[in-house]
Amino acid sequence: MNRKQFTILESTAVPLPLANIDTDQIIPARFLSATGRDGFGKNLFRDWRYDGDGKPIPGFVLNRPEYRGEILITGSNFGCGSSREHAVWAITGHGFRAVVSDSFADIFMNNALNNGLLTVTVTPEFLAQLTELVAATPGTMVRIDLPGQVISVPGAGMQSGFPVNPFRKECLIRGLDNIDYLLSMKEDIMEFEKSRQS
Amino acid sequence: MSGKTLFDKIWDAHVVSTITGGPDVLYIDRHYIHEVTSPQAFSGLVQRGIGVFRPERTIATADHNIPTINQHLPIADPVSRTQVETLEENCRTTGITYFPMGDPGNGIVHVTGPEQGYTLPGMTIVCGDSHTSTHGAFGTIAFGIGTSEVEMVLATQCLLQSRPKQMRINVKGKLQEGVTSKDLILYIIASLSAGGATGYFVEYAGEAVRKLSMESRMTICNMSIEMGARGGLIAPDEVTFNWLAQIPSVSDNREFSSLVHQWHSLRSDRGAHFDREVSFDASEVPPMITYGTSPGMGMAVDGVIPSPGEAGTPTGKKQQQSSGTGMATTGNNRSSSGTGTAAAENNRSSSETNMEAARSNPSANGSYLKSLDYMGFRPGMKLLGHPIDYVFLGSCTNGRIEDLRLFAAAVAGKKKAAGVTALIVPGSQQVARQAEKEGLTETLRLAGFEMRQPGCSSCLAMNEDKIPAGKYAVSTSNRNFEGRQGPGARTLLAGPLVAAAAAVTGRITDPRELNWQR
Numbered sequence: 001m002n003r004k005q006f007t008i009l010e011s012t013a014v015p016l017p018l019a020n021i022d023t024d025q026i027i028p029a030r031f032l033s034a035t036g037r038d039g040f041g042k043n044l045f046r047d048w049r050y051d052g053d054g055k056p057i058p059g060f061v062l063n064r065p066e067y068r069g070e071i072l073i074t075g076s077n078f079g080c081g082s083s084r085e086h087a088v089w090a091i092t093g094h095g096f097r098a099v100v101s102d103s104f105a106d107i108f109m110n111n112a113l114n115n116g117l118l119t120v121t122v123t124p125e126f127l128a129q130l131t132e133l134v135a136a137t138p139g140t141m142v143r144i145d146l147p148g149q150v151i152s153v154p155g156a157g158m159q160s161g162f163p164v165n166p167f168r169k170e171c172l173i174r175g176l177d178n179i180d181y182l183l184s185m186k187e188d189i190m191e192f193e194k195s196r197q198s
Numbered sequence: 199m200s201g202k203t204l205f206d207k208i209w210d211a212h213v214v215s216t217i218t219g220g221p222d223v224l225y226i227d228r229h230y231i232h233e234v235t236s237p238q239a240f241s242g243l244v245q246r247g248i249g250v251f252r253p254e255r256t257i258a259t260a261d262h263n264i265p266t267i268n269q270h271l272p273i274a275d276p277v278s279r280t281q282v283e284t285l286e287e288n289c290r291t292t293g294i295t296y297f298p299m300g301d302p303g304n305g306i307v308h309v310t311g312p313e314q315g316y317t318l319p320g321m322t323i324v325c326g327d328s329h330t331s332t333h334g335a336f337g338t339i340a341f342g343i344g345t346s347e348v349e350m351v352l353a354t355q356c357l358l359q360s361r362p363k364q365m366r367i368n369v370k371g372k373l374q375e376g377v378t379s380k381d382l383i384l385y386i387i388a389s390l391s392a393g394g395a396t397g398y399f400v401e402y403a404g405e406a407v408r409k410l411s412m413e414s415r416m417t418i419c420n421m422s423i424e425m426g427a428r429g430g431l432i433a434p435d436e437v438t439f440n441w442l443a444q445i446p447s448v449s450d451n452r453e454f455s456s457l458v459h460q461w462h463s464l465r466s467d468r469g470a471h472f473d474r475e476v477s478f479d480a481s482e483v484p485p486m487i488t489y490g491t492s493p494g495m496g497m498a499v500d501g502v503i504p505s506p507g508e509a510g511t512p513t514g515k516k517q518q519q520s521s522g523t524g525m526a527t528t529g530n531n532r533s534s535s536g537t538g539t540a541a542a543e544n545n546r547s548s549s550e551t552n553m554e555a556a557r558s559n560p561s562a563n564g565s566y567l568k569s570l571d572y573m574g575f576r577p578g579m580k581l582l583g584h585p586i587d588y589v590f591l592g593s594c595t596n597g598r599i600e601d602l603r604l605f606a607a608a609v610a611g612k613k614k615a616a617g618v619t620a621l622i623v624p625g626s627q628q629v630a631r632q633a634e635k636e637g638l639t640e641t642l643r644l645a646g647f648e649m650r651q652p653g654c655s656s657c658l659a660m661n662e663d664k665i666p667a668g669k670y671a672v673s674t675s676n677r678n679f680e681g682r683q684g685p686g687a688r689t690l691l692a693g694p695l696v697a698a699a700a701a702v703t704g705r706i707t708d709p710r711e712l713n714w715q716r
Contacts, residue, residue: 019565020392020492024679029658033263033277035237035284047681052667076562077393080426081677082658083328084235085344103393106362106428107328111344165360167220178346182354183248185215185223189356192214192225 003116005175009097009144012069015135016061021074022081023108027090029082040086041093062094066138070097073131073142076124077101079108088115098144100151102127113168114178120144120151126160133158146173201467204433205364205399208339208464212322214356221358227321228333229256229351230307231294233263233285234660235326239349240288252355253293257316260285261306263660264299266623266650273299278661292352305626305652308332308420308594312412313628315448319434319461324351329594329676331422334431335415336438337464339399341429362428363473365398366466369406371481376710378604379414380596380674380693382406383421384486384496386478392494396426398474401466406480407432412441413600420595421676424493433465485709487672488691489581490569491680499696499708503570505577506563572680573688574668581690581706588671589620589701590683591694592650593657596674597625599632601694606638608698608712614646615704621663622647623655647701659684672700 031043049060056063072091078101079087088111091099098118109119122130133156134140143152146169152159164172171178182189202210214223231239236258243249250256263278273279282299289296297303303314308329311317317333323340324330326348333340343357350357373382387394400422407415415432422430439458443449451457484498497503570576591597591605602624614620622642624630630652633639639649656663657675659682665671667686674697678689692700695709702712 017564018568019562020494022492022677022679024658024677024682028681028685029660032234032660033275033281035281036241037238047685052685075565077396077426080392081328081423081679083326083342083344085238085326085346088344103396105393105426106396107342107344107423111346114344114346165220167217167358178358179242179246179350179353182223182350182356182358185356186251186354188223189214189225189251189354 003175003177006097006116006118006146006172008146009070009118010141011071011097012067012139013071013073013100013134013142014061014067014069014096015131016072016074017131017135019075020077020080023079023084023087024081026079026087027084032084032086037089038093040090041095044090044094069142070095071100071142071144072096072098073100073127073134075101076103078104079112080105083107083111085111085115088112088117092117100127100130113172116172116175118144118146118172120162122151122160122162126158129158201470203364203466203470203472204337204401204431204464205339206470208320208322208337209361211320212339217358221360224322224357224359226324226351226355226357227255228311228316228323229348229355230311230316230323230325230327230330231256231258231285231348232307232325232327233260233281235345236288236348237281237284238345239326239352240284240292242346242349243352246353248353250292250294250352255355256294256352257311258285258289258294258296259304259307259310260297260299261304261652262654262658264653265661266621266653266655266663269300269651299653302627302631305624305628306594306597306654308416309597309625309629309652312336312416313445313626315442315445318442318448318457319438319464324357328423329420331427331429332416332420332594334419334422334429335412336442337431337434337461339429339431340419342423362399363397364401365395365427365474365476366401366403366472368404368475368477369402369480370404370477371406371479372409373406373480373483376695377483377485378693378695379410379417381486381696382478382480382483383418384488384493384691384693385483387421387425387493388486388496389478390425390476390494392424392492393426394494395422398427400427400430401472402430402432403466404477408435408437410437411600412437413598416598417595421493424676434461485696486692487581487696487706488678488689489573489575490566491572491678491689492569493676493678493691495566495569495678496691499692499706500580500582503575503577503579503581506566582708584706585670585704586672586690586700586706587617587619587669588665588673589618589697590623590656590665590671590673590675591697592621592623592625592655593675594625594654595657595676596694597623597629597652599629599636601674602629602633602638603636604694605698606641608695608709609645609647609702610641612645612702614701618701618704620647620701621650621656623650623663624652626652645702656683658682659687665689672697672706
């Protein structure tokens with residue numbers, strides 16, 4: 001199955017500078033009963049975004065019309081906690097295509113990349129500058145160049161490289177699916193099983 | 199040439215092939231599934247027009263989204279019922295062994311897997327659940343995966359995985375009376391922080407770990423994920439082999455003794471390289487409690503909530519000087535009153551330095567204060583004597599027979615405090631039967647506690663077992679995230695003894711002050 005390709009993304013960004021945002025905040029457990037992958041976006045950050053009666057909480061960044069975009073800029077250890085891939089489906093369902101932080105939880109990062117959501121890991125210093133800039137000037141354009149592995153703010157002359165595993169990068173750029181890749185290796189896998197039995 | 203770690207030995211034995219510049223194709227021996235993170239994986243297979251490659255290697259149980267009362271009745275919530283029925287149907291059509299709600303083999307996946315002998319030393323084990331690290335207690339590489347990866351395993355019995363860095367946590371000494379393995383792991387997480395082991399797989403070693411029962415080891419490995427580690431493992435030993443020998447399906451295997459012989463080689467070689475090593479002294483671990491909304495925000499039950507810059511030193515004491523080459527602290531800005539304790543380490547990587555910078559930056563401090571605000575606490579406060587509303591004993595962390603024994607021993611002859619609502623939820627049907635047989639259920643009943651039916655329950659509150667907004671719950675589970683136990687719920691993580699002490703006094707209490715017999 002082909003996925004959406006990721007090459008260069010230019011977008012405004014949404015700042016959410018909190019550390020240790022766990023997947024329970026991204027999508028609370030009470031919304032995990034669905035058996036499909038769609039519809040989680042409306043409950044992204046549900047309990048920060050809406051009060052108990054379902055009314056938007058005015059101060060929360062997703063409820064502030066000046067902050068819009070396909071890039072989420074956040075704090076350390078983003079996506080910690082539960083392995084629920086629903087967290088990624090909520091983020092992509094809302095329309096984000098990339099998340100920027102100085103560190104991500106391991107399982108979250110795998111889930112994100114398996115769904116074409118790019119995790120961009122930058123230094124704490126760059127993250128602090130980027131967050132400040134985007135928070136102070138909503139509408140700032142941020143550019144993420146995956147082939148070049150560079151994130152930049154062209155208008156402010158800011159830029160930074162970021163690491164990506166070469167295999168993962170290739171899959172994202174070409175929209176390749178890991179399961180198709182593994183399925184193509186069935187014979188090797190069966191050979192491995194045989195070698196362990198002997 | 200330096201030796202291999204236990205992790206390397208198991209990993210290397212499961213590599214089908216290595217992609218240049220990319221991850222390894224890792225063969226998975228055991229795959230556990232449950233109702234919440236598997237349906238989309240099965241529908242993915244249907245879309246691809248393929249089946250389950252090795253159904254005999256996957257074991258299913260319903261646990262996350264089931265009620266803990268009246269399990270003989272259909273699940274009331276139609277969406278939850280559909281989810282559980284979907285799992286049943288998926289297992290039926292693909293030939294996967296399934297333990298439905300109410301079945302004698304049902305329970306929380308990380309409790310039932312080991313007790314039924316599906317988890318064995320040397321295996322690679324995955325499940326669409328981050329607490330899969332629990333199974334590492336048997337000397338396995340066990341870790342949580344997302345639903346796309348569940349689909350990968352169902353389709354090919356393999357995963358694409360990059361080899362993580364490795365950390366060894368050495369724990370010397372012996373835990374004090376009244377201190378449990380839950381206290382030890384909360385202490386370690388408070389020292390290393392909630393992201394302190396991100397990118398690592400952890401091996402727990404040392405005299406204190408060797409002395410722990412299998413149940414206690416599972417509690418430790420279970421919470422590895424709460425400091426960001428992909429998983430945690432412990433080399434199998436006589437404690438492990440004796441535990442496994444009690445399981446008929448394992449010990450009846452004619453090859454059991456030769457398997458035990460092979461399992462003896464599952465240990466890190468002398469001189470094996472770890473990217474990071476830290477040391478703790480078990481005798482300095484107090485009964486612990488968390489005060490914030492991250493498992494790293496833990497302190498001694500009689501401690502004082504630290505200021506933002508001080509957080510991370512569980513006892514409020516100074517760090518011990520390193521015996522190695524590196525730095526002696528596990529973080530910046532530590533308070534320094536009292537005598538030495540906690541971690542010594544070496545080989546710090548740049549990502550850890552980044553974590554420390556992040557912890558001392560304003561957004562991290564803002565998160566810390568936001569967290570205390572959510573809890574209704576402030577820096578400098580003592581929690582001892584603070585009234586509580588709920589107690590939850592259960593979960594894949596502390597829902598095993600040993601936890602029920604400890605809790606029952608501590609409340610025996612006493613009464614549940616008026617005003618406290620207690621949820622006592624065994625981790626499995628087998629744990630419930632054993633508790634009944636040992637008279638624990640009766641001891642609890644006499645003390646005013648009712649035993650529920652098994653499930654994940656209030657740990658993640660997908661079912662009705664929710665803590666109301668603003669209420670304080672002393673919980674033996676693994677996460678104190680905002681809203682984890684219900685919207686607005688305030689969770690204080692602790693071990694079964696601190697939970698028992700809170701349940702009978704209605705307040706946060708040092709269990710060492712309760713008069714009880716082990």
